[in-house]
Amino acid sequence: IHFHYLGDMAVDAGSIPELDQKKYDADEQVKIICLGDSAVGKSKLMERFLMDEYRPQQLSTYALTLYKHAATVGDKTIAVDFWDTAGQERFQNMHPSYYHKAHACIMVFDVQRKLTYKNLVNWYKELREYRPEIPCCVVANKIDADMKVTQRSFNFGKKQGLPFYFVSAADGTNVVKMFRDMIKRAVEYKQNPSDFMDEVMQELESLSLPGKYSNCRFR
Numbered sequence: 001i002h003f004h005y006l007g008d009m010a011v012d013a014g015s016i017p018e019l020d021q022k023k024y025d026a027d028e029q030v031k032i033i034c035l036g037d038s039a040v041g042k043s044k045l046m047e048r049f050l051m052d053e054y055r056p057q058q059l060s061t062y063a064l065t066l067y068k069h070a071a072t073v074g075d076k077t078i079a080v081d082f083w084d085t086a087g088q089e090r091f092q093n094m095h096p097s098y099y100h101k102a103h104a105c106i107m108v109f110d111v112q113r114k115l116t117y118k119n120l121v122n123w124y125k126e127l128r129e130y131r132p133e134i135p136c137c138v139v140a141n142k143i144d145a146d147m148k149v150t151q152r153s154f155n156f157g158k159k160q161g162l163p164f165y166f167v168s169a170a171d172g173t174n175v176v177k178m179f180r181d182m183i184k185r186a187v188e189y190k191q192n193p194s195d196f197m198d199e200v201m202q203e204l205e206s207l208s209l210p211g212k213y214s215n216c217r218f219r
């Protein structure tokens with residue numbers, strides 16, 4: 001496990017993954033998990049958001065990386081734990097502790113690789129097995145590499161009623177907005193979980209991808 005302590009958080013190599021809310025004087029603490037196939041850009045998105053930097057080398061995430069971040073929502077300080085796992089572990093058993101007590105989920109695919117889009121449904125099903133009610137969004141990454149994609153190309157997010165973001169970790173497009181929205185939703189969920197049930201019922205009613213991928217346009 002790699003720990004990255006960012007934002008206003010003090011480095012404390014001895015602490016456990018659960019962030020000690022009182023110690024950091026935060027009003028609230030949330031856990032946000034990131035899902036998606038290998039190399040879709042999960043780690044680069046975190047780095048872009050948390051450090052505003054992008055290093056193009058590809059270093060696959062080893063098992064689990066935990067990023068700690070202090071965010072402000074309204075007049076509250078929020079301690080955010082971002083959990084980033086290696087996508088290549090998808091078809092091995094993902095440890096349930098990854099999902100445990102998560103308050104929101106960011107699902108990422110790569111607009112240049114259609115398989116990563118198709119696999120969203122697997123990620124989504126697994127997420128809903130463990131966390132049926134938490135807020136979730138779909139993130140189409142690497143739009144700097146293909147500016148022609150439109151939301152119509154990707155029915156999954158639309159049909160599920162999930163918020164959908166086109167982003168680029170490379171040039172920063174939409175990255176801050178997406179993360180800020182999800183932090184806010186995680187806090188809202190934590191404070192009032194029952195508000196999210198209607199949304200989830202709508203999602204569950206349409207839990208399928210377009211059968212033959214026919215509505216998707218890739219180069």
Ligand SMILES: Nc1nc2c(ncn2[C@@H]2O[C@H](COP(=O)(O)OP(=O)(O)OP(=O)(O)O)[C@@H](O)[C@H]2O)c(=O)[nH]1
Pocket residue numbers: 036037038039040041042043044045055056057058059060061062085086087088141142143144145167168169170171
């Ligand atoms: N063009 C472009 N390339 C990107 C972007 N984001 C990530 N990449 C590249 O995609 C590759 C994989 O990025 P990572 O962030 O390591 O992907 P990951 O999803 O964390 O991969 P795993 O750790 O294996 O699960 C790297 O070579 C990045 O440079 C982007 O927005 N645009």
